[in-house]
Amino acid sequence: MSDPRPTSGFHAANADPSATDRLAAALDAQAANPGVRRLREWAHSRLAARPGERALDVGSGTGSETRVLAAAVAPDGAAIGLEPHPGLRALAERRAADADSPARFLEGDALALPLPDADLDVVRCERVLQHLTDPARAVAEIARVLRPGGRVALLDTDWATFVLHPAAPEIRPALASVTQATAATPDAGRRLASWLSAAGLTVDDVGSDVVLHDPRSVSWPIVRGLGTAALGRSLITEEQRDRLYADLTAAAEQGAFHLSVTMFAVVAHRPG
Numbered sequence: 586m587s588d589p590r591p592t593s594g595f596h597a598a599n600a601d602p603s604a605t606d607r608l609a610a611a612l613d614a615q616a617a618n619p620g621v622r623r624l625r626e627w628a629h630s631r632l633a634a635r636p637g638e639r640a641l642d643v644g645s646g647t648g649s650e651t652r653v654l655a656a657a658v659a660p661d662g663a664a665i666g667l668e669p670h671p672g673l674r675a676l677a678e679r680r681a682a683d684a685d686s687p688a689r690f691l692e693g694d695a696l697a698l699p700l701p702d703a704d705l706d707v708v709r710c711e712r713v714l715q716h717l718t719d720p721a722r723a724v725a726e727i728a729r730v731l732r733p734g735g736r737v738a739l740l741d742t743d744w745a746t747f748v749l750h751p752a753a754p755e756i757r758p759a760l761a762s763v764t765q766a767t768a769a770t771p772d773a774g775r776r777l778a779s780w781l782s783a784a785g786l787t788v789d790d791v792g793s794d795v796v797l798h799d800p801r802s803v804s805w806p807i808v809r810g811l812g813t814a815a816l817g818r819s820l821i822t823e824e825q826r827d828r829l830y831a832d833l834t835a836a837a838e839q840g841a842f843h844l845s846v847t848m849f850a851v852v853a854h855r856p857g
Contacts (some may be wrong), residue, residue, distance in 0.1 A: 606670025611806075612646045612673075615796070619632065622792040624850050628709065628738040629653060631790050631852040638706035640664045643695050643727065644713035654707065655681075655688035667693040691715025694837075695723040703732045711740040714780075715773035719778050720763060728784035733857020737786065738850060742796075743774030746847035749808070751832045759820035763811050774849035786853040798844040803830075803837045 615621050621706050627651075636656035645666025646762040655664035665689060669672040674690050681688045693699045695713055708727050714720035727737055747764045765771040778788050798804045812826045821829075836842045 605676065607672070608673060609647055609676055615651055616647075618796050618798075620794040620796040620848065624740060624792060624814060624848055625650060625711070627792045627794075628740055628850045628852065629657075631792075632707050632709065632736050632738050634658050634662075634664075634707045637661045639704065640707040640732070641698075641700070641705050641709075642666045642710065643698070643710035643723075644668065644675055645677055647688060648680055648690060650709060650711065651677065651688040652681055652684060652686040654709070655686050659687060664688050664692040667695070667698070669694060687747070697725060698726045698730050700730045702729055703735075706735050708730055708735070708737040709740070710737070712742060714739065714741050714777070715744070715770050716730075718769045720770050720773060720776070721783060721845050722805070724780040725784045728786050728855060731786075731855040733855055736789075736852065736854045737781070738852045739777045739781065739848040740772040740848060741777060742768070742848050743848055744768055744771035744772075744846065746845075748843060748845050749833075750843040751815070751836050751841075752829055753825065753832070756821050756825050756829065758814070759815045759818075760811055762820065763814045763818070766814070774811040774847065777849060777851040778853075781853040785855070787856055788842075788851060788853045789818075790852045792850045793847055796846050796848055798842070799844050801837055801840045803833045803842055804844050808833060 634654050635700055636658055638658045639662060640654040640658055641803050645651045645668045651664055651666035658664055668677060668679055668690055669692060674692065677690045682701065695717065708731060710727065714723060717723055731737060736805065744765045749760060752760060778791060781788055812829060815821045816826050833842055
């Protein structure tokens with residue numbers, strides 16, 4: 586059963602075909618970030634998908650990591666990307682075809698995976714749980730579809746670690762409040778291990794990395810989004826917003842702009 590109150594733009598109920606390009610651009614930019622690349626490589630190395638195995642990428646987005654799994658399980662295995670957003674799913678299929686990748690993509694919901702029990706050797710799920718109001722249920726679904734000995738890697742953000750500098754001390758609480766309101770479960774990163782344990786899985790390793798933005802250029806889509814949201818909720822004044830923008834611009838000119846957030850990854854397996 587689907588979440589009756591979807592909170593993410595990636596959710597099928599919120600899918601706007603005209604927004605696909607914007608979503609894809611955001612995902613591509615994230616994928617290019619050194620911190621994201623390092624944590625993804627760490628998770629893939631711990632998952633160690635092997636030829637002949639069956640793998641699932643929950644919330645596959647543009648399909649980049651599904652293609653990594655497909656290459657690892659080739660030639661006799663299978664890698665499936667589960668993506669509820671039709672525009673992103675179509676893009677993932679095109680990119681896989683262009684790359685001559687055997688990765689396949691299905692429509693589906695993380696809360697009700699369209700797969701039988703004990704069907705998979707490997708599952709990865711990146712930055713999906715933060716968008717769910719019941720992430721523990723999604724992790725239980727992952728545990729259900731794993732075979733005994735099957736491995737899972739969860740990667741997600743902890744929005745309490747978000748840092749924006751320089752920002753006047755008096756508006757920092759407002760910015761923190763707005764930042765954490767962007768996700769249904771903003772502390773997902775720190776809760777990954779507990780969800781996995783509650784689902785009956787054994788935690789094997791924990792990793793983290795910092796998603797750090799370019800200090801020489803203000804990340805305006807994010808910054809303006811925060812400023813607009815904080816102003817709209819009457820948490821800051823227009824003068825405070827404008828001062829924030831000016832301070833960040835000046836800092837970037839000196840190579841001192843700072844925007845970062847920490848991502849965590851946990852690898853576990855199903856005993857048996």
